[in-house]
Amino acid sequence: DTAVSQTPKYLVTQMGNDKSIKCEQNLGHDTMYWYKQDSKKFLKIMFSYNNKELIINETVPNRFSPKSPDKAHLNLHINSLELGDSAVYFCASSPGTYSGAFFGQGTRLTVV
């Protein structure tokens, strides 16, 4: 059983399109995140949800909109995709401060 699963694994799309990435965790964790990893491997948090409530929004353009229908799911919708959005997006979940986070396999988004 995959603990944190993301779909799709790869996504190639044209500039200006709208796309979504889905994430599900079966660990029963209260907190879920989206992280962005750029081409230099730098990881930066984008959003964090705790029990479906947004608690962190790290100055991400408002073209990015997370949605958490329940505490096991956190989806990421991106409008009007730009070349600079090309990156690997990781979903993660955490039971709390002392445990770190459990990461999905990532979604490699390429905007052409």
Add this chain to the structure above:
Amino acid sequence: AQSVTQLDSQVPVFEEAPVELRCNYSSSVSVYLFWYVQYPNQGLQLLLKYLSGSTLVKGINGFEAEFNKSQTSFHLRKPSVHISDTAEYFCAVSGSFEAAGNKLTFGGGTRVLVKP
């Protein structure tokens, strides 16, 4: 505010040799420290963590790390590396939920290349 600096972007090392990856952090609140490994085209896997207590922390795959509060460091070591340890390694810091929403702040990563 939290920040993490990994002092080496790349570390080449021969198989069966020891390796040390350096990590320094800064934080205005109590910190919890983590090391993660990322194999090619995969997600991040937790190697070990420091929460409190003994400053020497043992993790999976033979890795260990030492927390040094006075030097604000959390260096990762392995006495003898294998080819399979070739990967990207990330140091991360987390604050409390109240202070930082449990978010992990990562260093820039250190690429370990193990040569035969």
